[in-house]
Amino acid sequence: MLSFTSQRLAVALSVALTVSIVAFLLLHLSGDLATAIAGPEATAAQIAEIRHQFGLDRPMTLQYLDWLWRALHFDFGNSFYYRDTVTSLVASRMPVTMTLGAISLMLALVIAIPLGVLAAVYSGTIVDRLALGFCVLGQAVPAFCLGLGLIIVFAVHLHWLPVSGTASWKNYIMPSVALGWYAVPAVMRLSRNGMLEVLSSDYIRTARAKGLRPTVVILKHALRNAIIPVVALAAVQFGFMLGGSIVIEAVFNMQGLGYLAWEAIARNDFPVVQAVVLILAVIYVALTFLADVANAFLDPRIRLA
Amino acid sequence: MALLEVDNLAVDIPLSDGVLHAVSGVSFSLERGETLAIVGESGSGKSMTSLALMNLLPKRAVRRADRLLFDGIDLVTAPEARMRALRGNRMAMIFQEPMTSLNPSYTIGNQLGEALRCHRPVAPAAARDRAVQLLEKVGIPAAARRLNQYPHQLSGGLRQRVMIAMALMCGPDLIIADEPTTALDVTIQAQILHLLADLKKEFGMAMILISHDLGVVARVADKVAVMYAGRVVESAGAQSLFRSPRHPYTRGLLNCIPVPGRTAPGSPLGAIPGQLPNLIGPQHGCAFRERCAFAAPECAGDIPLVVTEPGHLARCVRIDALEAAA
Known part of the structure; x- marks a missing residue:
């Protein structure tokens, strides 16, 4: 288990490092930074001054190492647009996005896994076909469409839920449904296929031959094995959701990381874009690592290999 | 009263191109402490027979029987909860893999x-x-x-x-071993067989041993039922069956086994030409006739189980021809 974990950790760290290089280069490939910071009316002397002041005249490698060192200390510099540090901007927006992502993922799993299990247990019946239909619908409707539809029905017409913002828990309901909806089909299909495969395996026949109840056979013997690939998928989906929340946060006007990224891209606020890209990537890498560890915990063949 | 009585057991599997008759007309009985071996090649219906007893057949399969009694309990009409209470408790199963x-x-x-x-x-x-x-x-x-x-x-x-x-x-009364040694090394096979035989004796269980290997069966079985294409073609006490097989298929199987001293090194082992018939759709006559050296026109008609001597039954109308040839 220890060697497995350290192996995975090494992989995760090297991926994170690669992403950091890309994020760093992103800033420099998008044009001359000194010109961007100085603004359209700056003279050549002012630009040179800024270039020196921000250390942009140093070799690229040195700039990267310096940037990485500061990034590791959560110092991403100042926003070009806001009179604030990138770190405090990100820190103030992070909770909204994480809460949204976590609720969405929970919602998606709570709907998709039981649905997948039911579809597998009753495969070929009307239950299976209904679940599949639900799944196709989920794939066909983009998250922002669903979001707008939810707003029209539940906020505008029924007045049950607030239209936008992050004031209370009620504000999170519609965005979570819209964002989680996106993950349901993939998770459901994987649970269904995993369950179908496991249900036809020899050890399920053994479990039935023991005289175990169907619920024990399905929940203890089948689901435990079918859920293993779902864990990895859930981590990946959570990463996608953090990305997808850019759209959803814009639709529901939520002051989260996604909204911040959207604003920053629109305003050429590069340090913010850079920080958001790096942070989301690192979270994604961390999730993948945690999924590997969770898999090892669930599957003794990985753990004890 | 016998521990297990099976009368006219059939398993049908409806497929898109017709009904697959996986098992038909299988009958046998088993006393406590007895070992019945069911022998046949892959696809002969022996595993389906054992799964039918446990009511663990695939969802689509349909089981029918005139009688299926386990220690007086009617398995045909037993609800699933009753079956579940028997499974693993009074009738247990050991699988092939x-x-x-x-x-x-x-x-x-x-x-x-x-x-x-x-x-x-x-x-x-x-x-x-x-x-x-x-x-x-x-x-x-x-x-x-x-x-x-x-x-x-x-x-x-x-x-x-x-x-x-x-x-x-749970200390079962009946243990069904479906090819328990097939996936194992030859040296381990013998150990497992001895173990099963010893345990059966010690716990006084009845055992159904499913195998395609007559060599395995000869060592432990009291009774043998030879299955071909979903039917029992011959059933007898183990000694009687090995001494005087009455069905051409059983003879063919026995010829496939090399005998120390009699089979010369390098000489070809027996083989049965051809393959299992298609079991989809209505079945007529002897299923083995396509591969049988003794086949005659009457083999296409109804083939009854013939009692050749007490306790020895064969489903063949050409027994006389077989005897004459031997």
């Missing part, structure tokens, strides 16, 4: 204990004791330590021993 028949995610101890605890209200510690005791009985060294291991940490031979111990947890 020890490598895949144990759940990879749970320890040996968990899977053994569960077999007992789903039928008896015993404490986990008591189930554990029983598991250790049985693992020792089936010849697993350091039994207590094995309980915390996972299936992938055990060899195929050990896993099959675990499967046997698991089948014994």
